[in-house]
Amino acid sequence: MIHNKDMIPEQPAPKGTIGPIGWLRGNLFNGPINSLFTLLGLYVLYLLLVPTIQWAFINADWIGDSREDCSRVGACWVFVNARFSQFIYGLYPSEEYWRANIVFAMFAGIIAWMVIPRLPFKRWVTVFALLGFPVVAYVLLHGGYFDLPRVSTHRWGGLMLTLLLASVGMIGALPIGIVLALGRRSNMPIVKTFCVIFIEFWRGVPLITILFMASVMLPLFLPSEINIDRLIRALIGLTLFQSAYMAEVIRGGLQAIPKGQDEAAAALGMTYWKRMGLIIMPQALKMMIPGIVNTFISLFKDTTLVMIIGLFDLLGIVQAALSDSRWLGFSIEGYVFAAFVFWIFCFSMSRYSQYLERKLNTGHKQ
Amino acid sequence: MTQAATNASDLMVEMNNVNKWFGDFHVLRDIYLEVKRGERIVVCGPSGSGKSTLIRCINHLEEHQKGDIVVGGVPLTQDVKRIEQIRRSVGMVFQHFNLFPHLSVLENCCIAPMWVQKKPRKEAEELAMQYLERVRIAEQATKYPGQLSGGQQQRVAIARSLCMHPDVMLFDEPTSALDPEMIKEVLDVMVELAEEGMTMICVTHEMGFAKTVADRVIFMDQGQIIEENAPEPFFNNPQSERTQLFLSQILGH
Numbered sequence: 018m019i020h021n022k023d024m025i026p027e028q029p030a031p032k033g034t035i036g037p038i039g040w041l042r043g044n045l046f047n048g049p050i051n052s053l054f055t056l057l058g059l060y061v062l063y064l065l066l067v068p069t070i071q072w073a074f075i076n077a078d079w080i081g082d083s084r085e086d087c088s089r090v091g092a093c094w095v096f097v098n099a100r101f102s103q104f105i106y107g108l109y110p111s112e113e114y115w116r117a118n119i120v121f122a123m124f125a126g127i128i129a130w131m132v133i134p135r136l137p138f139k140r141w142v143t144v145f146a147l148l149g150f151p152v153v154a155y156v157l158l159h160g161g162y163f164d165l166p167r168v169s170t171h172r173w174g175g176l177m178l179t180l181l182l183a184s185v186g187m188i189g190a191l192p193i194g195i196v197l198a199l200g201r202r203s204n205m206p207i208v209k210t211f212c213v214i215f216i217e218f219w220r221g222v223p224l225i226t227i228l229f230m231a232s233v234m235l236p237l238f239l240p241s242e243i244n245i246d247r248l249i250r251a252l253i254g255l256t257l258f259q260s261a262y263m264a265e266v267i268r269g270g271l272q273a274i275p276k277g278q279d280e281a282a283a284a285l286g287m288t289y290w291k292r293m294g295l296i297i298m299p300q301a302l303k304m305m306i307p308g309i310v311n312t313f314i315s316l317f318k319d320t321t322l323v324m325i326i327g328l329f330d331l332l333g334i335v336q337a338a339l340s341d342s343r344w345l346g347f348s349i350e351g352y353v354f355a356a357f358v359f360w361i362f363c364f365s366m367s368r369y370s371q372y373l374e375r376k377l378n379t380g381h382k383q
Numbered sequence: 384m385t386q387a388a389t390n391a392s393d394l395m396v397e398m399n400n401v402n403k404w405f406g407d408f409h410v411l412r413d414i415y416l417e418v419k420r421g422e423r424i425v426v427c428g429p430s431g432s433g434k435s436t437l438i439r440c441i442n443h444l445e446e447h448q449k450g451d452i453v454v455g456g457v458p459l460t461q462d463v464k465r466i467e468q469i470r471r472s473v474g475m476v477f478q479h480f481n482l483f484p485h486l487s488v489l490e491n492c493c494i495a496p497m498w499v500q501k502k503p504r505k506e507a508e509e510l511a512m513q514y515l516e517r518v519r520i521a522e523q524a525t526k527y528p529g530q531l532s533g534g535q536q537q538r539v540a541i542a543r544s545l546c547m548h549p550d551v552m553l554f555d556e557p558t559s560a561l562d563p564e565m566i567k568e569v570l571d572v573m574v575e576l577a578e579e580g581m582t583m584i585c586v587t588h589e590m591g592f593a594k595t596v597a598d599r600v601i602f603m604d605q606g607q608i609i610e611e612n613a614p615e616p617f618f619n620n621p622q623s624e625r626t627q628l629f630l631s632q633i634l635g636h
Contacts, residue, residue: 280444281481281540285547286471288463295494300485311630 084344096347097354100338107174107329116157117177123150132369144311170248174329182255182320182330187313189256194263199293201268219261224322227254232326249324259316266312270305271297305378310370314363331355393420395551395582396441401450403436411434416432423577423585425593428603429629434586436552440474445477455550473500478556478603480536482528489524514542518572534565538572554585556630595617602626
């Protein structure tokens with residue numbers, strides 16, 4: 018039996034099922050309860066957004082140089098404006114800002130180069146970012162070379178310090194985390210035990226404790242002629258702390274790779290490190306992107322804890338500015354500004370990781 | 384050169400009183416096996432009989448606890464360097480293909496020649512294309528394993544092993560995970576390989592393949608080699624009761 022002798026011509030979809038109206042119907046107003054929730058949601062949004070926008074933009078004061086320029090009806094961004102360079106550079110001497118600016122520009126350039134897919138020579142940029150850039154940044158920021166006046170690390174602060182702590186922490190934590198994760202899965206009992214103890218120690222102790230120990234206790238144990246910079250000590254503490262978390266994220270990813278992958282690579286005569294580097298890690302790292310970025314984001318926010326040992330990161334310097342008697346009472350503006358800056362960075366990382374996941378997923382579904 | 388020495392160099396795989404345990408479980412019991420250069424061996428037996436474990440011991444994917452294994456004149460020990468040396472000369476094809484999903488078909492075939500044998504990329508790619516053509520899949524070289532059918536993946540896996548120019552090929556149930564219509568394309572490649580004189584040890588339930596190409600068929604049960612014979616007498620006149628039972632079960636329908 019033949020059902021349709023002729024091809025049925027294509028017909029348009031019924032009205033109201035496609036396009037924006039169809040979307041609204043399907044998603045927001047499909048049924049009385051959903052419609053009620055939609056309206057309720059819109060009302061709550063209205064209640065929240067209108068005063069926020071009024072406070073932050075419409076009634077806000079932007080221009081001026083003292084608290085008298087603020088009407089106090091809306092936000093007083095004059096405060097953030099006046100303190101802006103401190104929020105960015107900390108107590109870095111203002112005549113040397115150009116050095117920090119060069120480092121900022123290089124940092125932004127490297128990130129942009131890595132993120133924009135079209136740009137070539139990614140490998141060389143990576144090598145420079147890992148080997149060349151830290152040296153250049155140190156020479157520029159710290160000075161003491163090439164007639165650059167020395168700026169000791171206790172004057173570094175603000176966003177500059179936050180970015181420094183975060184990037185060193187991330188770049189350090191990832192390889193250490195990989196090694197720890199591999200060690201924890203190793204068959205060699207001593208290596209395995211060491212890694213387990215290391216990871217569990219750093220995971221089990223609050224970061225604040227570690228920073229305290231790094232800044233207060235470590236100098237007690239070291240001979241007095243060895244004087245490690247406080248910033249370095251904080252960096253080491255932060256990196257080791259995060260590497261323990263990173264190790265667990267990576268271990269999770271490694272466990273998701275089927276055993277057959279390692280066996281196939283082994284059967285081809287590959288050594289352990291080639292198996293890991295060429296076969297296992299590339300697959301595992303791809304799966305671990307959400308977990309790794311999650312760790313990076315929490316690390317980025319954890320850097321604010323260095324405040325406790327007297328380093329003035331972005332939040333620390335905002336808080337210090339709040340206690341200035343000329344600017345008392347502007348804590349909301351200060352915290353909103355700090356939150357906004359942190360949010361921008363964390364949100365960008367999150368979006369980039371989603372982009373990476375999509376990009377790496379195409380081509381080889383399995 | 385003495386007769387004995389010539390014979391010894393002709394022996395590709397020697398297993399001498401090999402025993403293996405998984406914990407308390409005695410999986411391989413007193414295994415004696417000699418495979419000469421160019422010989423084709425088919426290993427069969429019920430599941431859990433230790434046949435996969437047997438061939439996985441040859442390239443040390445499993446470790447045996449007792450007895451000696453000599454591969455291509457090299458005794459298998461705990462020494463990692465020696466294990467890797469043996470693995471370079473022993474190819475293996477797995478039931479679930481185990482292609483590297485993050486690499487293209489071509490890269491799957493190139494990666495070991497480039498990183499293990501240190502061949503330049505161009506040479507490795509030419510070699511890979513040559514073997515991909517032999518398994519009739521060269522046109523898929525730029526695809527990723529996930530885009531191929533099971534039979535195609537298994538042929539790529541065979542090509543990947545061949546790129547290392549192995550002296551022995553181990554097949555661990557190469558067609559068991561395949562849809563019925565894809566079994567033939569893989570078996571055809573294996574038959575061609577056998578006809579070219581490759582030394583092969585195949586764990587398989589494809590009795591047709593065993594009859595066509597095997598020099599010897601080995602029947603295993605409960606970790607032991609029960610019977611070993613040329614295919615013709617093995618299938619027509621099995622000696623042991625367990626072999627008879629097994630053959631009636633798999634050939635009976």
